[in-house]
Amino acid sequence: MRKVFRIHAIAGLLGLVAVAGCGDEPTTPSPQPGIPVTETFTGTLQPSGVASYAFSMSRAGNVALTLLSVTGPSVPDDALFPVGIATPAGSGCPALTDAAIRPGASPQHTVAKQAGVYCVQISDSARLGAPATFVLNITHPK
Amino acid sequence: MTRAGASVAALLALAVLSGCNSNDEPTTPTPTTGSSANVIVFSGTVAPAGSQIFSFTIAGGVPLRVSLGSLTDANSQPLPQSLRLTFGIPQGTGCSGLQTVITPATLATQLSAMLSPGTYCVSVTDIGQLGTPATFGVRLVFGDPRSDDGGGTITYTSTVLQGGFTSRTFDATQAGTAVVLFDTIEPGSVSSLSLGIGFPRTDGGGCQITQLHTATRGSQFAVNVEAGTYCVRVADVGTVTGSATFTLRIQHP
Numbered sequence: 001m002r003k004v005f006r007i008h009a010i011a012g013l014l015g016l017v018a019v020a021g022c023g024d025e026p027t028t029p030s031p032q033p034g035i036p037v038t039e040t041f042t043g044t045l046q047p048s049g050v051a052s053y054a055f056s057m058s059r060a061g062n063v064a065l066t067l068l069s070v071t072g073p074s075v076p077d078d079a080l081f082p083v084g085i086a087t088p089a090g091s092g093c094p095a096l097t098d099a100a101i102r103p104g105a106s107p108q109h110t111v112a113k114q115a116g117v118y119c120v121q122i123s124d125s126a127r128l129g130a131p132a133t134f135v136l137n138i139t140h141p142k
Numbered sequence: 143m144t145r146a147g148a149s150v151a152a153l154l155a156l157a158v159l160s161g162c163n164s165n166d167e168p169t170t171p172t173p174t175t176g177s178s179a180n181v182i183v184f185s186g187t188v189a190p191a192g193s194q195i196f197s198f199t200i201a202g203g204v205p206l207r208v209s210l211g212s213l214t215d216a217n218s219q220p221l222p223q224s225l226r227l228t229f230g231i232p233q234g235t236g237c238s239g240l241q242t243v244i245t246p247a248t249l250a251t252q253l254s255a256m257l258s259p260g261t262y263c264v265s266v267t268d269i270g271q272l273g274t275p276a277t278f279g280v281r282l283v284f285g286d287p288r289s290d291d292g293g294g295t296i297t298y299t300s301t302v303l304q305g306g307f308t309s310r311t312f313d314a315t316q317a318g319t320a321v322v323l324f325d326t327i328e329p330g331s332v333s334s335l336s337l338g339i340g341f342p343r344t345d346g347g348g349c350q351i352t353q354l355h356t357a358t359r360g361s362q363f364a365v366n367v368e369a370g371t372y373c374v375r376v377a378d379v380g381t382v383t384g385s386a387t388f389t390l391r392i393q394h395p
Contacts, residue, residue, distance in 0.1 A: 054197075054232030054263075085262055088197030088232040117232055117261035119197075126353065139229070 024084035036061070041120065041136040045081075050123040051085060053138065054066070054095035060114045062140035065099075067122070074129025078102075081134075082123045083109055093119035100130070107139070115141075146328050160385055179285035180372070183344045184264060188225065188344045189275045190390050196280070200257045204284050207254045207368070208264055212279035212350040213247040220354050222358055223271035225278065226360050229253045230380025238267035239364045244269060247278075249341065249352050249367050250267040273291075280348040281370075288369040293395040300376065301387045302335060307377035309349040314367045316393050321364045322374060324357040332386040334358045338375035339365050349373035357390075367395065 041053040065083055080102055081107035084095030120138055184196035210231055213221045217368045224246045230239040241253045266278050292315060300308045314320060337357040355363050376388060
């Protein structure tokens with residue numbers, strides 16, 4: 001019980017530090033600008049197709065992409081999927097390939113970005129034999 | 143990790159990440175002045191229950207006017223159906239709406255905003271009224287196209303070949319009513335021509351039609367416009383053999 005009380009006290013002090021150190025106290029408890037959020041982009045990738053997803057950052061920070069899975073009837077085990085980050089323009093996401101990644105549990109691509117609106121594009125480089133469902137986590141400052 | 147431990151970890155993350163930056167104050171847009179304006183036409187095909195999105199980035203503060211200016215079928219015939227027109231910020235696979243309106247195609251402004259620098263989007267979405275894919279044209283006017291030049295009358299004489307068409311643009315220097323008076327059609331065997339009124343595409347694709355009329359000698363057509371550039375398109379409706387010459391006048395504000 002004493003240990004729990006001590007942890008709560010530390011937590012309270014840290015909370016005070018976190019708030020008192022800034023001149024612009026938040027008026028609402030959440031959401032906090034700058035706190036990383038994760039948006040999950042789920043979609044279907046056609047053979048040689050592309051898919052994109054837009055998100056906003058009110059603060060500069062790192063954007064981390066985690067391609068959790070690509071599943072379908074014809075997904076080669078060694079397939080790499082090009083991903084890129086750009087600013088939305090026109091009817092799509094004009095991203096170049098920043099990395100070619102393989103599904104996994106940890107972020108496969110991380111890049112620093114200024115505050116703004118961005119889009120992530122994922123594509124198939126002619127490895128899929130049939131449409132596949134993907135799950136891509138995008139973690140970025142709120 | 144215990145719940146208390148998780149609380150500590152969360153607060154540590156908060157302490158580290160919240161920082162003290164206060165650089166996200168809204169910027170005050172600087173409106174443009176004068177008669178300079180840029181126009182982008184976002185066009186494409188929207189399927190039944192479908193949606194299309196267009197994104198753009200603004201470097202400086204500027205007024206924006208958005209209009210669903212054209213909705214036509216596969217034969218370029220104007221459709222009366224309404225679409226949901228949204229102005230907002232790209233989010234996910236769509237356009238998170240700051241403003242939304244359900245509207246048929248007209249030459250009037252349907253959405254307007256003073257933009258701060260940033261990335262924005264417009265989208266069009268079928269609300270269940272389309273039975274087949276339709277071609278749309280959304281006009282985005284950045285800046286203020288008004289000028290002090292005043293209105294006037296343009297006389298337009300040209301020739302339409304069998305099965306063909308011809309078009310020209312005209313400017314409205316302020317909001318008002320533009321009137322097209324169809325004066326002559328030669329030879330006399332040609333009883334009518336098709337008259338389309340719309341706005342020029344910005345990709346060189348010609349005149350995007352908002353209204354379509356059957357024009358006979360002496361007929362006239364009025365359309366409410368705002369300051370900007372518009373166009374008329376005269377076409378054969380199957381009555382021309384060889385060619386036909388016409389004269390029309392455009393009275394514009």
